[in-house]
Structure formats: C-alpha cells, structure tokens
Amino acid sequence: MKNVHSYGDSPLFQPLVLGDLRLRNRIVMSPMSRNRARADDLPTALMATYYTQRASAGLIISESAQVSPQGKGYRNSPGIYAADQVAAWKTVVDGVHAAGGVMFLQLWHAGRSSHPDLQPDGGMPVGPSAIRPAVEVFTDAGLKAAPTPRALELREIPVVIEQYRQAARNALAAGFDGVEIHAGNGFLLDQFLRDGANRRQDAYGGSIANRTRLLLEIVSAVGTIWPSHRVGVRVSPTATYGDIVDSDPGALYGHLVRELNRFRLAYLHITEGELLSTRESPGMDFSALREAFDGVVISNNCYGFQDAEDVVRSGSVGMVSFGRPYIANPDLVERLRRGVALSDFDPSTLHDGGARGYTDYPPIDQPPIAQPQTVSPQIDMTDNG
Numbered sequence: 385m386k387n388v389h390s391y392g393d394s395p396l397f398q399p400l401v402l403g404d405l406r407l408r409n410r411i412v413m414s415p416m417s418r419n420r421a422r423a424d425d426l427p428t429a430l431m432a433t434y435y436t437q438r439a440s441a442g443l444i445i446s447e448s449a450q451v452s453p454q455g456k457g458y459r460n461s462p463g464i465y466a467a468d469q470v471a472a473w474k475t476v477v478d479g480v481h482a483a484g485g486v487m488f489l490q491l492w493h494a495g496r497s498s499h500p501d502l503q504p505d506g507g508m509p510v511g512p513s514a515i516r517p518a519v520e521v522f523t524d525a526g527l528k529a530a531p532t533p534r535a536l537e538l539r540e541i542p543v544v545i546e547q548y549r550q551a552a553r554n555a556l557a558a559g560f561d562g563v564e565i566h567a568g569n570g571f572l573l574d575q576f577l578r579d580g581a582n583r584r585q586d587a588y589g590g591s592i593a594n595r596t597r598l599l600l601e602i603v604s605a606v607g608t609i610w611p612s613h614r615v616g617v618r619v620s621p622t623a624t625y626g627d628i629v630d631s632d633p634g635a636l637y638g639h640l641v642r643e644l645n646r647f648r649l650a651y652l653h654i655t656e657g658e659l660l661s662t663r664e665s666p667g668m669d670f671s672a673l674r675e676a677f678d679g680v681v682i683s684n685n686c687y688g689f690q691d692a693e694d695v696v697r698s699g700s701v702g703m704v705s706f707g708r709p710y711i712a713n714p715d716l717v718e719r720l721r722r723g724v725a726l727s728d729f730d731p732s733t734l735h736d737g738g739a740r741g742y743t744d745y746p747p748i749d750q751p752p753i754a755q756p757q758t759v760s761p762q763i764d765m766t767d768n769g
C-alpha cells in the first residue's frame with residue numbers, strides 16, 4: 385500500500401470521544417493473532433514491546449485471547465483465564481498506557497475452529513452443532529484439519545457464559561481500557577449466530593432470536609463487570625472465514641443490532657465483505673447496518689488511507705480499523721499523517737519467528753533494526769482471523 389499525498393488534516397486524525405475515553409485519532413489497530421505467547425498461554429514481554437510500539441493508534445484491540453483452555457484455536461495464543469496471565473497482560477497494558485495509548489482486550493472462544501492438540505486433555509473442540517468446518521488449524525505440528533466438534537450440551541452453556549464473565553473481570557484486573565467480544569470470523573459466537581453452523585433445536589438454535597441469544601447473554605454478563613461504554617462487539621456478517629455462512633445475514637444482523645442497541649455499547653466493529661479480500665458483498669447492505677447501530681461503528685477490511693478517510697468523512701462510521709498495515713508499520717498514524725509509503729510485511733513471520741517480523745519493523749525516523757524480507761503481503765487464510 386502506498387500513499388503519495390500527505391493528509392495531515394484528515395478527519396482520521398481528529399480525536400474521538402468513545403464513552404468516557406478520549407481517543408487521539410480515529411485509527412484503530414485491528415486485532416491480530418501473532419502467536420508470540422508462551423505454550424502455556426502466558427503473554428510475553430515481547431508482546432508488550434510490540435503493542436507499545438503501536439500505541440499511537442487511537443485504539444489498540446488486542447489479538448484474540450481465549451476465555452478458557454477450551455476456547456483455544458491456535459498455538460501460542462494468549463489466555464485471559466488465569467491469574468498469571470492477568471499479571472503478564474498487565475505488563476503489556478502498562479507499556480501501552482505509558483506511551484499514551486488506549487487498549488481493549490479481545491475476548492475469544494474458537495469453538496469448533498480448533499483441534500484436540502490444542503484442547504485440554506486432547507478433547508474434542510466444541511460448537512453449537514456437530515458440523516465439521518473445512519478449516520485447518522495451526523498446531524505445534526503444523527496445520528491440521530479441524531475434526532467434527534462435539535455439540536455443547538445445554539447445561540454447558542451457562543459455564544461458557546461464566547467463562548466470559550470471569551475473563552472480563554480478569555481484563556479489568558489487568559488494566560485494559562475495555563473489552564471487545566469477538567463474535568466474528570467463524571469462531572464460537574459466530575457459530576451460534578449463523579445457521580450454516582448452528583442446527584440446534586433448543587433455545588440457542590433455530591430462530592434468529594434463539595441464535596443471537598448466546599451473544600446477547602454474554603454481552604449482559606460482561607456488562608456486569610464493565611460499564612457498557614467500555615464493551616465493544618465484533619461481527620463479520622458475510623465473511624466465510626471459518627467455513628461459515630448464513631442464509632439471511634441482513635435479517636440476522638439487523639435483529640442483532642437492534643438488540644445490541646439496548647446496551648449502549650462502546651462500539652460495533654464490523655468487518656465488511658470477505659475477510660482479507662474485499663468489502664464487496666452482494667446481498668448485504670452494510671450501510672443500512674451501520675445506520676441501524678446507535679453508536680460508534682468501527683469499519684474494517686482492506687482499507688487504505690483514502691477510502692478510510694472518505695468513510696469517516698461521510699459520517700457513517702466513527703473509526704476505521706487497520707490490520708495488515710499495522711504489521712510492518714508500527715507508527716502507522718505518523719506515516720499516514722506524513723503521506724509516506726507503507727512497508728510490506730514478511731508473511732513467513734506472521735505466526736512464528738519471535739522478535740523477527742514482529743518487533744523489528746522500525747518506525748520511519750529510525751534506521752532498520754533488522755532487514756526484514758519484503759515480499760508481497762499475501763497471507764495464508766487458513767491460520768488467522
């Protein structure tokens with residue numbers, strides 16, 4: 385991605401009041417799993433360096449953090465369910481705060497997009513229904529096909545809700561500024577939402593009201609820990625990442641947004657179109673969805689500077705989130721402000737490599753810390769989201 389103009393006066397650089405938070409600009413660092421946590425789900429000092437380097441974003445949303453051991457869906461992803469994880473996350477958040485940043489934690493349960501290698505005692509991953517997704521999962525032994533999941537029993541659902549509540553409490557203890565509930569990208573809450581993955585015949589399946597129930601109960605539970613203006617929700621209504629579809633996304637997400645409006649959330653984070661490839665989405669009216677939400681919308685997917693500026697200027701979204709541009713451009717805000725070219729990232733170090741391809745991308749005013757291989761940013765859709 386190249387910028388040839390300087391857009392220093394763009395609305396993207398205007399502050400935004402988000403609930404009781406004042407954000408420095410409208411540029412959000414989108415959540416990105418980079419798999420630099422320890423094998424036992426503990427966040428690392430390297431992660432603190434990485435996020436602190438990116439603290440000039442108006443808002444950082446952390447990579448997915450599993451709310452329970454069962455919620456894990458790739459190797460070396462951080463947890464938010466244990467006391468030592470809270471302490472380790474605190475180091476990350478303290479670094480971001482010391483650099484003037486604001487950071488939310490993304491609460492995640494992978495559901496069926498997992499593998500016994502990643503599950504406690506080698507158990508089967510769980511989902512709303514025993515429907516096997518055509519996805520490959522990033523394990524210690526490489527990519528492995530996800531098996532047919534075990535359908536969660538009705539009596540297990542309150543346990544999952546309590547895991548989210550406890551994870552939200554842990555995020556508060558770690559010092560985060562808020563939490564984002566991940567209900568997109570084919571993970572557990574998305575699996576309950578969309579009828580391609582949810583064939584349940586109880587109160588959590590079937591009608592749209594039933595399929596949205598789990599997410600809404602989790603929003604309520606998290607709202608007992610955090611004020612609602614510190615809670616965001618992420619959705620990806622037409623993304624098929626995770627081998628998931630819905631027969632009527634307009635009706636499903638229209639209903640969901642009307643229900644979410646009752647909570648006065650911090651924001652709704654919407655990935656439009658197909659994740660990582662296009663915002664085009666025949667059959668789904670994303671502008672109507674944005675309009676229907678009474679609050680700040682964060683728009684995502686394949687934005688460059690100009691279209692991000694246009695959409696914020698149009699007033700239909702409050703902020704835009706950038707994922708891939710943040711990988712090799714820790715000072716993305718400054719680069720966009722000055723209109724300098726953005727660096728490409730090395731796809732071979734997206735999910736591996738320690739500091740290499742993670743914390744060694746320099747800001748513009750510094751000489752390169754290392755010489756990352758610069759190749760075109762094609763990435764493997766099988767192992768992130």
Ligand SMILES: Cc1cc2nc3c(=O)[nH]c(=O)nc-3n(C[C@H](O)[C@H](O)[C@H](O)COP(=O)(O)O)c2cc1C
Nearest residue numbers: 414415416417447448685686687706707708768769
């Ligand atoms: C390496 C990588 C990891 C990702 N991990 C997550 C994640 O943990 N949680 C999430 O909600 N989205 C995740 N995503 C999706 C991004 O947040 C974002 O939606 C996507 O990259 C599209 O935005 P972009 O076009 O600005 O890159 C990931 C994307 C990439 C490239």
